[in-house]
Amino acid sequence: MDAPEHWGTSALERARRTPADALVPHPSARWTRAATSTASPEHLWRWLTQLTVAPYSYDLLDNLGRPSPRNLTPDADHLSVGQRLLVLFVIDSFVEGEHLTLRLRRPGSDLVGEFAITYAIRPDGEGRTRLVATVLVDGTRGTVGTMVRYALA
Secondary structure (H helix, E strand, C coil): CCCCCEECCCHHHHHCCCHHHHHCCCCCEEEEEEEEECCCHHHHHHHHHHHHCCCCCCHHHHCCCCCCCCCCCCCCCCCCCCCEECCCEEEEEEECCCEEEEEECCCCCCCCCEEEEEEEEEECCCCCEEEEEEEEEECCCHHHHHHHHHHHC
């Protein structure tokens, strides 16, 4: 059973190196996910920084049943390196309007040794904006590691 490695990404987006690649130099898995938005890069950046407020994924699991906010939260875009977010992560680096890179707060302390994500925002040249997430994980080898990687993917 293979986990889906890439969703909605071009070959160029899959090949592009990100700050997350430097954090997990020998990953056991590298995934890319992308979506196109009609929002401007600046507006999409504001929504990306909402990750400091809530996970915006499966609220029942990832946010203890609380719904993620549906409106922009004031000051959510005031970021700092080392800032905790999404319970398990900290901000490793960011360039406003371009990328936000997260890493595990305590790598190697759980089933996953290293885990890093770069969310990159780029205009697509056609008046739209691409949001590309590059996810790298290491330390998940063997049968249990395979199941963990599949669940994370």
